[in-house]
Amino acid sequence: DAKTTQPPSMDCAEGRAANLPCNHSTISGNEYVYWYRQIHSQGPQYIIHGLKNNETNEMASLIITEDRKSSTLILPHATLRDTAVYYCIVRVRIGNEKLTFGTGTRLTIIP
Amino acid sequence: GAVVSQHPSRVICKSGTSVKIECRSLDFQATTMFWYRQFPKKSLMLMATSNEGSKATYEQGVEKDKFLINHASLTLSTLTVTSAHPEDSSFYICSARDVTGNTEAFFGQGTRLTVV
Numbered sequence: 001d002a003k004t005t006q007p008p009s010m011d012c013a014e015g016r017a018a019n020l021p022c023n024h025s026t027i028s029g030n031e032y033v034y035w036y037r038q039i040h041s042q043g044p045q046y047i048i049h050g051l052k053n054n055e056t057n058e059m060a061s062l063i064i065t066e067d068r069k070s071s072t073l074i075l076p077h078a079t080l081r082d083t084a085v086y087y088c089i090v091r092v093r094i095g096n097e098k099l100t101f102g103t104g105t106r107l108t109i110i111p
Numbered sequence: 112g113a114v115v116s117q118h119p120s121r122v123i124c125k126s127g128t129s130v131k132i133e134c135r136s137l138d139f140q141a142t143t144m145f146w147y148r149q150f151p152k153k154s155l156m157l158m159a160t161s162n163e164g165s166k167a168t169y170e171q172g173v174e175k176d177k178f179l180i181n182h183a184s185l186t187l188s189t190l191t192v193t194s195a196h197p198e199d200s201s202f203y204i205c206s207a208r209d210v211t212g213n214t215e216a217f218f219g220q221g222t223r224l225t226v227v
Contacts, residue, residue: 044204046217046218098145104154
């Protein structure tokens with residue numbers, strides 16, 4: 001799996017949009033960008049994934065640059081419950097290959 | 112999304128005893144499950160890949176005789192920490208994908224193991 005780089009920590013005011021960047025400059029053509037988050041003392045939770053088009057679901061939006069070397073996860077209206085560590089992972093979609101977690105970004109939502 | 116359940120969520124055991132952690136996929140079948148451990152303020156580290164009906168594949172540095180994995184059915188994998196020591200105290204997490212491999216991986220809620 002390609003390596004990702006994320007800032008170690010970020011703060012965001014409650015109610016504002018949280019924008020979490022991820023660099024994946026060595027991503028392969030068949031690799032997707034996945035985002036998971038881990039709230040303290042819980043297992044990771046799937047958020048969203050994409051290949052090259054921007055994606056949106058009920059939790060977040062994913063913006064992938066045209067060259068696919070970076071992406072941004074957007075939480076449109078952050079709440080205190082969004083405080084978590086966010087992991088950006090790139091991997092192929094099909095198959096049972098393992099997920100390799102980096103250090104992620106610790107997002108703190110400030111009241 | 113799909114549900115993966117781990118049990119127990121928290122366990123305390125004495126040094127030298129063994130502890131079994133269960134990971135179940137509740138609404139899908141999983142030929143492959145993954146076991147991770149996580150130390151405080153650190154990221155998840157993959158320990159092993161559990162394959163239904165065959166031997167698990169362990170990551171480098173993980174003792175297979177210490178961490179016994181059994182994946183006897185398409186919905187259940189177990190991790191047994193044998194002869195536990197205080198340094199085995201950690202947060203253990205499993206994940207699973209469905210048999211097609213064509214979905215996201217879903218994670219259990221984790222098991223906090225404390226060896227005293």
